[in-house]
Amino acid sequence: MNNTINKLQVFIRNFLFVEISIFDISTVKKLSLLTALITLAGCQTTPKLQSIPPNIQTNLVTLWTTTETCYNHNFYTLDEHTSYQQAINYSFSTWKFDSKLIASETNNLRTIIQKNISKGSNVSSTCKQWKPSMVQTVNSATNHYNQVQRNIQRNHEIQRAKASAPKVQSSSSSSTWKKTVNCKKMGQFLNAEIKTFQGTFCPIGWVSA
16 A cells, blocks of 8 residues: 555656646546546545536636746746646646546637737736736645645555554544535635535635635
């Protein structure tokens, strides 16, 4: 169990640090694999993936095409662009999604961006405007990843304790796998929507209520 977790952790880290320059269906299939590995590494305490809300999907696609455009026009450095793409990839991997729909939305938005640029749209201003959102996405993905790592370690310790505990204690230990967490939508302060997820932490776009 321990060796499997270590190998998966290395794989996930390596996956996150590979730059993907074109967001297409093959990329999304890789994200599905990453999601499965995170779930396995979490020893079944990773919450069941929820369908990605349309507004979050559109926001992530917009972030992707924006950093792509800003990098191609030399307004974002390679390091910035790479870190933004890594964070967006990771954010997608925490949701259940339709890969063809995402690919179609991405291509449509690229077409719109190119038309706006050809009409004289101020790319520099747009890149500056979106940069705080890019940084927030990186921070959110980093925090979520670190939370997953803590969860992996905690679950490993529980598994080890269960293996060494007397049989009479197994029923009380099994309740650990049935935890839920209440989360509210990020950025909402008044009358925030609160939703219950299975597991011990909130998905990207949500924070503990």
